[in-house]
Amino acid sequence: MxxxxxxxxxxxxxxxxxxxxxxxxxxxxxxxxxxxxxxxxxxxxxxxxxxxxxxxxxxxxxxxxxxxxxxxxxxxxxxxxxxxxxxxxxxxxxxIGIIQSYHAQMNMAALGFSGVVMVMIELRSQAENVLNEFEQEVIKCPSMSYCGFVSGDTDFIIMIHVNSFNEYDKIYRQELSILPHIARIRSSFVMREVARRSNPPGMFD
Structure with missing residues (x-):
């Protein structure tokens, strides 16, 4: 049919x-x-x-x-x-996959990770093989908690939790700078968390 x-x-x-x-x-x-x-x-x-x-x-x-x-x-x-x-x-x-998993949400600050860094990465090219190779490598980064391919003037956004500026410097040198096809890395430290939601409440109205 x-x-x-x-x-x-x-x-x-x-x-x-x-x-x-x-x-x-x-x-x-x-x-x-x-x-x-x-x-x-x-x-x-x-x-x-x-x-x-x-x-x-x-x-x-x-x-x-x-x-x-x-x-x-x-x-x-x-x-x-x-x-x-x-x-x-x-x-x-x-x-049907609407509920994907059940997990515990950690208090990262209580675990010592009081800093959050948003890392914007621009690649040299957006060719399919370049994107694929970058994605295959970035998921191996042990410090990365989120990575998304985005529109606009950057290509990927990565979220990293750290306990100090020195730790981020170490992550930058040992994990981020060695990723393939990178043209530019920009980093912004979150000064204060205003809200954190796993699901926006309005979606259930």
Missing amino acids: APMALSAPSPGQMDANRIEIALPVNLCPIHRSDCGILSTGGKILHRSLSFSLDGVDLRILRILSADGRASDVSIGERIHLSSSAVARRRKILED
């Missing part, structure tokens, strides 16, 4: 309490609707499964984003749902 094309619903057809997402077929064992995502030219990009998040799913996600150890029983008590129903919904959210 040929995959169906997704068509955008009209405002009158949209349910404000539901979020429609498209998922790759291999991510979701629950076949809600088999479809294809269309580009603006009408070409099918990939087959996917349409899955709806309702208000109950969003409330579960809001609770878990604040406390990943929350039990199905405690979640059910807060949203007036049975623990078995919560467990089923949580399992679906895990299977």
Whole structure:
């Protein structure tokens, strides 16, 4: 059977309490609707499964984003749902990849890493092999906690936690300066952390 094309619903057809997402077929064992995502030219990009998040799913996600150890029983008590129903919904959210993992968030300052450095890296070229080679090497840096390929006047942003200027100097010399294809490195120390959120609360409204 040929995959169906997704068509955008009209405002009158949209349910404000539901979020429609498209998922790759291999991510979701629950076949809600088999479809294809269309580009603006009408070409099918990939087959996917349409899955709806309702208000109950969003409330579960809001609770878990604040406390990943929350039990199905405690979640059910807060949203007036049975623990078995919560467990089923949580399992679906895990299977389709919306919930990717559960982990402990560390207090880096309490561990001695009171400084945060944002490192902007510009490469000599944006050729595919250059980008690939840089990415393969940067993920090996033991001090790097985040790296992203960005638009604008730089190519990559790296976040590093340090306990002193001297430690960053050591990281700069032993890890950053030896990365391939670098044209320029700029570093900014975070003076004060204003807010830290793993998930913006507005995304669950």
